[in-house]
Amino acid sequence: MKPLVVKLGGSTAGSNEMQQWIDLLADASLPLVLVPGGGAFADHIRAMQKPLGYSDEAAHDMAILAMDQFGLVVAERSERFRPSMTIRDMEQAWNAGLVPVWLPSTMTRGAPDILRSWRVTSDSLAAWLAGRIGAESLLLIKQATIDPAEMELDTLVARHLVDDYLPRALDDETKLYLAGPESLGSARDVLAASDVPGRLVVREALEEVLGS
Secondary structure, three states: OOOEEEEEOHHHOOOHHHHHHHHHHHHOOOOEEEEEOOHHHHHHHHHHHHHHOOOHHHHHHHHHHHHHHHHHHHHOOOOOEEEEOOHHHHHHHHHOOOEEEEOOHHHHOOOOOOOOOOOOOHHHHHHHHHHHHOOOEEEEEOOOOOOOOOOEHHHHHHOOOOOOOHHHHOOOOOEEEEEOHHHHHHHHHHHHOOOOOOEEOEOHHHHHHHOO
């Protein structure tokens, strides 16, 4: 079974839902890799950019380091979690029955297919990783109510629930799911059935606009 890529949004940091999701994912039997958001660590980088005058490119690199920082926070929350910097690290974790928590700065440093811009958030980086490991599905966990009537990707981009570079970063064969706090009640049973919590995102409308 191909691993599921799960991005735990930095917006969940410090909330009850953060630990609930961590407990559920730590107990999952299907192979998965956990991608941390940047959270408050990335917010601080954004807030200090104007006072310190650094470029968007430098801010992008620092924001990825912020993901590393939140990843280290998450990795301490379960004995099954293992900080992982490379695909080899992930494979070793899966083989040992553990859950890798991706620290992205090593794999993404200097990658020519990653735009160094605030447009690229941990959403797009999770999609990039999904493509690198051939994942069939990507789950984005958000601290926001997900309206089942608004599951088109272009609507999610317009509402700023996902970044606007995600449609380009996401592989055509990767299914995209979105989950919020309302998905927690059924998530354990869904994961136990080796399925993906949350709601499937419809991509066709935006792909037509982009000419994909």
